[in-house]
Amino acid sequence: MISLTIGWVGVISYFVRFPEEGNAVLAGAIVAIWTAAWFAGRAQYARVVGMEAKHQGDLARAALAAQQARAELDTERSRIARDLHDIIGHAVNVMVIHAGAGKGMNDADSDTRATFETIATTGRAALADLDRMLGLLEGGPERAPLPGIAQLADLGASISGEALSVQVTVDGDPGAVSPGVGVAVYRVAQEALTNVLRHAGASRAQVTVVIADEVTLTVTDDGRGGPHRPGRGLTGIGERVAMHGGSVRFGQGPRGGFEVWCRLPLGSTG
Structure with a gap:
């Protein structure tokens, strides 16, 4: 548009200064200006289309990379959750079981039984917390309110x-x-x-x-x-x-x- 305007100003200025050149030269100048403007517009349009296509391609590649990263993260989170469950969950379960057995010993006094009960209760609460946090780690719904x-x-x-x-x-x-x-x-x-x-x-x-x-x-x-x-x-x-x-x-x-x-x-x- 700017090139076309400048061209028209140049043609008008020329024929104002040299009116004797005639209509044929004027027509030729008009055709030349319109042709140059059309090619310039097509080139600009092609550049815009190319830039938009490149931009869309970059967005698609970024979205794919983000999707792959999320998938890898989900896989790693699931692996960590399984390891925590297998290692910590098993150990705490063993503690709770032995505490329950100790509480039932016939020769245990009341203080000892209370201690075993505290161990068992704390262990069960720890297992519940672990289970809840592992569910969140794996992306599952929160199954119980977190403590506050x-x-x-x-x-x-x-x-x-x-x-x-x-x-x-x-x-x-x-x-x-x-x-x-x-x-x-x-x-x-x-x-x-x-x-x-x-x-x-x-x-x-x-x-x-x-x-x-x-x-x-x-x-x-x-x-x-x-x-x-x-x-x-x-x-x-x-x-x-x-x-x-x-x-x-x-x-x-x-x-x-x-x-x-x-x-x-x-x-x-x-």
């Missing part, structure tokens, strides 16, 4: 026993916290209490959740305390909190023992 802040009291009760007393305090409305953040708070508390049982030599642990403009979780104990030693548990806590845009701190508690503290945004509840 409202289940922290049950977590504390399941861990409490002769060796360790766990107190749980929740200040605020758990419903104001998104499900994802609620699960993160629960898992952090679960891992922190597991560390208390394994490493702290404590007799008491306190889990405190405060829900306001954000969520804070504090887990303290009256154990040996001291600086934290890097390990999978604390590293996993840090990664889980960071995934939700929060921050975490480990170390000596204000009154001795060990403290795990983290802060997370409420997240979206919609």
Whole structure:
């Protein structure tokens, strides 16, 4: 269109300046301009069609590559789920079976039977969690609600026993916290209490959740305390909190023992 306009301006200017050239020259100029414009338009159209075809081809190749990547990812996720089920599921099942047998021993006192019952109950809960998470890993529907802040009291009760007393305090409305953040708070508390049982030599642990403009979780104990030693548990806590845009701190508690503290945004509840 621009070339055609320039051509017409040139022809008109020429014949205004040299009117004696006649109609034959004018007709020839018009034909030449239209011919040049037609070829230029066809060339431009061919370029546009070629670029569009290349673009569509690139999109098709990208979609195919993404589809293949998803298929490979699904295959790998299924393999991991099977391995976890076969290895961890089998081991926990054995623990639950032996705990049930120990609870039924005639010469076991009440404290021993209570300990075996705690082991069995915790093992069955772990199997349920494992089964639920493996279903999600394989892309299946969620078969039961994931635990959150409202289940922290049950977590504390399941861990409490002769060796360790766990107190749980929740200040605020758990419903104001998104499900994802609620699960993160629960898992952090679960891992922190597991560390208390394994490493702290404590007799008491306190889990405190405060829900306001954000969520804070504090887990303290009256154990040996001291600086934290890097390990999978604390590293996993840090990664889980960071995934939700929060921050975490480990170390000596204000009154001795060990403290795990983290802060997370409420997240979206919609």
